[in-house]
Amino acid sequence: MESRGICLCGDIEFSVRGLSGNIYQCHCSLCRKQGGSASNTGTVVAVEQLTWLKGEEHISSWTKDSGFKTCFCKNCGALVPNQLRGLNYYWIPIGVLENLSFKIVANLYLDHKAPWGVVSSSGTNYETMPEVSEFIKLLDNELHTSK
Numbered sequence: 001m002e003s004r005g006i007c008l009c010g011d012i013e014f015s016v017r018g019l020s021g022n023i024y025q026c027h028c029s030l031c032r033k034q035g036g037s038a039s040n041t042g043t044v045v046a047v048e049q050l051t052w053l054k055g056e057e058h059i060s061s062w063t064k065d066s067g068f069k070t071c072f073c074k075n076c077g078a079l080v081p082n083q084l085r086g087l088n089y090y091w092i093p094i095g096v097l098e099n100l101s102f103k104i105v106a107n108l109y110l111d112h113k114a115p116w117g118v119v120s121s122s123g124t125n126y127e128t129m130p131e132v133s134e135f136i137k138l139l140d141n142e143l144h145t146s147k
């Protein structure tokens with residue numbers, strides 16, 4: 001499926017195609033801070049699946065010493081996709097997408113979950129996270145579509 005993503009203020013818009021609908025939630029402490037809640041919710045797609053429609057120049061980013069990176073709208077602070085370091089993949093924050101047909105297939109970093117965090121009843125539970133290749137497979141997005 002295809003979905004459009006729009007930040008809170010509307011300055012930044014993008015579209016993603018070839019989405020399987022599979023998403024994950026990460027309960028690690030970094031994702032908690034980044035998402036401002038119990039977890040953050042995302043998926044991963046190949047770089048060529050994403051098209052910036054407008055406002056790419058309004059993206060600001062911050063990278064932690066460890067390499068953890070977050071990208072957000074300069075104007076409203078909403079999370080926007082960011083390219084995984086050294087890889088041809090984009091991390092997509094699901095909450096900014098217009099399409100709502102998604103299913104949680106993985107719950108990550110449950111060892112680090114906040115005591116008040118609620119874990120989705122769907123999906124595989126991981127104490128930390130699986131190998132990147134296994135993870136990408138689980139998300140099952142059409143990573144190599146060139147259309």
Ligand SMILES: [Zn+2]
Binds near residue numbers: 007008009073074
């Ligand atoms: Zn914005």
Ligand SMILES: [Zn+2]
Binds near residue numbers: 027028029032109
């Ligand atoms: Zn995380």
